[in-house]
Amino acid sequence: MSALPATDGEAALLALVREDLRGFGGYSSARSADLRGEIWLNANESPWPNPADAEGGSRRYPDPQPAALREALARLYGVDAARVLIGRGSDEAIDLLVRALCEPRRDAVLVTPPVFGMYAVSARLQNAPLLEVPLVEDGAGFRTDLEAVATVAERGNARIVFLCSPSNPTGGVVPLEGIAGLARRLRGRALVVVDEAYGEFADQPSATTLMDAHPNIAVLRTLSKAHALAAARIGALVAAPTLVRVLRACQAPYPVPAPCAALALAALAPEALQRTAARVARVRGERERLRQALAALPGVRRVYPSQGNYLLVRFADAQAAFDRLLAAGVVVRDQRAAPGLGDALRISIGTPEQNQRVLDTLRAAEKAA
Template sequence: MSAILSLVREDLREFAGYSSARRAGVTGNVWLNANESAWRNPADAGLGANRYPDPQPAALRARLGELYGVRAEQVLVGRGSDEAIDLLVRALCVPGRDAVVISPPVFGMYAVSARLQGAPLVEVPLRDTEAGFASDLNAMADAAVSNGAKLVFVCSPANPTGQAIPPADLLALARRLAGRCLVVVDEAYGEYSDQPSVAGFIDQQPNLAVLRTLSKAHALAAARIGCLLAAPELVAVLRNCQAPYPLPSPCVQLALAGLSEPALVQTRSRVITVRAERERLQHELPGVPGVRRVYASQGNYILVRFDDAGAAFARLLAAGVVVRDMRASPQLGDALRISVGSPAENDAMLAALRAGRAAA
């Protein structure tokens, strides 16, 4: 048994999952094996939605592999990164026994998936330093070992705090936990970061996995397509735990079109714009009355502390500007997370903060 399979729940290592009609791999001209309608819906304009989709579209896996620098067999596609997070927790963690380690404040789905699985949640809080928030990877490794964790989730760039972690540090964490734990690096905002991806090290370090999504830089949030990049053995296990038809055909077609070379040229241009706007906001926001601290960010968002975050949130909302209220998150009782929008949207946000404060 491979080291990575030893991390999977014992009862799921040989689990075959549901054998859907499309997983059989047969081909033909007359399809009578899936109890589908032989006719298209009247509203179906050439999509062929009367037929079930491919559970793991080969063309999409291949394209994502090219995009992220891995082999197609290392790619599991699903309904956003959220599905991959849920699959990992369900497949690796025995309820009540195998823990999940996170560093709050951080993306909430790690804790939600652990709670739903009954997996113990171990929290190693981020440190708020003069340079910004920072992960204590040594403490996370210690916590994983002492609590019998099967999963460590590390978000880089981190949501909502913005910091990114050097690949060498992430690799050191994975090496220390080899044979004990899977280190999952969430790179949902990787396109905006100065730090390179760690996906290329999966062969070298099989207990390393990476989450990516088309929802952010690729502007396909409504298509709900994300992927896990991992050792092929783990991808195979998770595929058997996945719902039979996770990706609607129209979404797959949209994703493939959105990953074409012409589309990628525009995406890269927009990423450059977002990064420039992020720098502008990080320069201008500290001068806005009522802003206490602006954190450096490697994502397409900025975490901001206010003298009165509730009042700032209300002023923005009154002007039609919606930001994320972070006050319920640990260590962020005075903070809002502001996504970096278009130049015009960012101007509107700044104007609302300045006008509202002046009026007060």
């Protein structure tokens, strides 16, 4: 497991937090104190369970950061539990980071479009300036221009740089050495947040391996994708303990519903993790099969290599492809409103049978034409 970062690194990181929040204690909930007892009368909870709650557990407020789940996530990501903040998917962590680090109208958020839209939404809600460094398309696909990112971040007073790796929707990864170099250059100026929502499907190791040397790196993870718990809304921010403590003070008092925590903990048991790993391997295999088959279709202009559980595909007629798939009962993501993707659809990797329906539908359309 990773060791805790050096004291000077944590001090430099704390300096990135809004000055008025550096000593903020947050709300002290009835479950924040470590108390023991048999009769709990400190949270104004109902003494009786709801008639629909057979086990009666939902009448009590949940643990704000369930210790067993926090430890399980720490083992999963190979870090110390003090580095883990559990939240409602990655979205909550993104919002917390922007609110805690960015002074409105002053501290900017940098993104690399086309990319996941929640970074820009959180910046807008905080009234933080948004800086954009578009991905560069070349023969290998899309890549992040890290030199441009660093320059724009420095000149534009970026407090947070979001790197999506694997990138949604393009599927590319940001090399670890590039992430480390960017963090080194922006130390004391900005937090580099690596969104690894699709990390389980990638070949590259996690950026958590860089955090000992670079405390201004934070990593977003989620159980929504590879672990198939999207409805449970369990995400994790992996960061320096100093930052975790600050964000916890800014977080809602009870962010992790007890039924969701129990489900997540069960999903992280050894047998469940083995089955998940097998399914991830199957998705990776289907991803390559689908990529090759789509690339061979006459109406497909380009299929981008992907390290996620999806493929970005350019079509000669994206509207027709979207409509034909929808008519066949297949819903894909229309990406045409994203910068530079006016002819593209994003197709998630499904079961072999689902993927085959995609291919059969598009092939039938080509024959009909």
